[in-house]
Amino acid sequence: MDGRESVVIVGGGMGGMAAALALGRAGHPVTVLERDPLAARADAEEAFLAPRRGAPQVHQTHGFLARLQVVLGQRFPDVLAELLSRGAMRLPTTADLGEPQPGDEDLEVVITRRTTLDWVLRSAVLEEASVEIRTDTAVAGLVAGAGQAPAPVIRGVRLGDGTEVEADVVVAASGRRDAVPAWLAAVGVEVPEEVHESGLMYLSRWYRLPEGFDIAQLDAKLGGDLGFVKYLGVPGDAGTLSITLAIRPEDRELRQVLSDPDGFEEGCRRLPGPDQFFRYPLRPVGEVRPMAGLVNRARRYLDDQGRPTVLGFHAVGDAHTCTNPLYGRGCALALVEAVELADAMAAHPGDPAGRATAYEAACARQVAPWYELSVQMDKLGADPAGLSAGPADPNNPMTTILSAAAADPVLGRGFAKLWNLIATPAELAADPVYTARVAAVLAEPDRYPPPVRVGPTRTEFLDALQAIHA
């Protein structure tokens, strides 16, 4: 065995393309099967305008955490360079934290359209001689081998027309709405799932900024959290802007008014952050796009003894773990999983059980903490982007710490590492400089009052929007 194993990847979104790049560059022959009819060599604009039924979230607002550019820089520097040359921008998250410090460059987020990121990744994959991408090709199920010990072994996939595609390894990168548990149940494998509702739905709209628009003229605060609505306006590459208003799905009144293009625009004008864009002549692109079903979900591919429940099969991206999109973690985690899978395959050639164990152990270290944090943050109602007016309760120690972190070089960088998936909560809690600063801040809570909430109440907001068509 020369270490090369044939791989079929189901899904050509973020996780699938990242896995194809990592495994293809490691020398494995890879076939990507993608259900959507993606144009092979479209440019960024075509990629933006193309429908994506299989991954509708690509047309929702995306921001990319620092971990994504750090991993791209380490593993695929050519892809990062290409992304930046195509108009993606790196934005510092430490600008308000005093003198620049070493490591600040690893805390820069990336802003670009999600479709541009996917397109740049896909273009890089297309350059790999060992990778074939077959679009317009839906997978309908898995093909298992005859033996069942120590766990069922997957030998390939079955397409919608009944054709089988054989592979040594099947990677499900089939996204948050996929059928992986049903596929595995059909071959006798149970995949326990833990699901936590985020309690949010997105309403997003794209705009074109006026020619020559200078992003530097904007107030850095692009979003916020008024309780009844969380919101974010993110400029993208090529003079684009996307704005998302995230509301509770059961809030039918707000949903109705904000789904109307005029209501959406008026809503944006009334929210501190998005309002600043509407001082300029914006050109809308398309309608207001809703997206619901935004859950946190973790699937388990090991049994209670930590043994793999299936061999020759791995899940990356949302097929493995989904987090509330508001935290912007999904693409970075999918990329992390893709490179961890390639590393597990390199470390355990021809050993399906060894690499499944190694891969799941890597996910437990590098992915599970962010899933757990997402679930906890949803419960606390904290604002992930650090953009909110802060939790209302001034007696809550977290309120004090968050207020101090806005300008404190130690706490601010600690939170920047946490939000950007650079340091886990446990790593932060083990940092003596950080914990000493937390103790010092908590000793003087009155110095760090919570910022005042700015913006309309729900009633004021709703009345104003309902008045438009009255």
Ligand SMILES: Cc1cc2nc3c(=O)[nH]c(=O)nc-3n(C[C@H](O)[C@H](O)[C@H](O)COP(=O)(O)OP(=O)(O)OC[C@H]3O[C@@H](n4cnc5c(N)ncnc54)[C@H](O)[C@@H]3O)c2cc1C
């Ligand atoms: C509203 C919203 C906003 C988000 N915002 C952010 C953000 O700001 N930052 C961030 O990092 N992440 C964000 N995310 C998360 C991010 O979009 C996902 O985590 C990421 O796309 C996961 O990549 P994936 O490869 O697992 O799935 P996807 O990118 O969804 O790709 C799955 C692919 O599989 C294909 N497929 C599915 N079933 C089959 C089949 N049977 N046969 C063949 N192909 C199939 C689909 O067509 C699709 O192309 C957001 C998610 C949502 C829903």
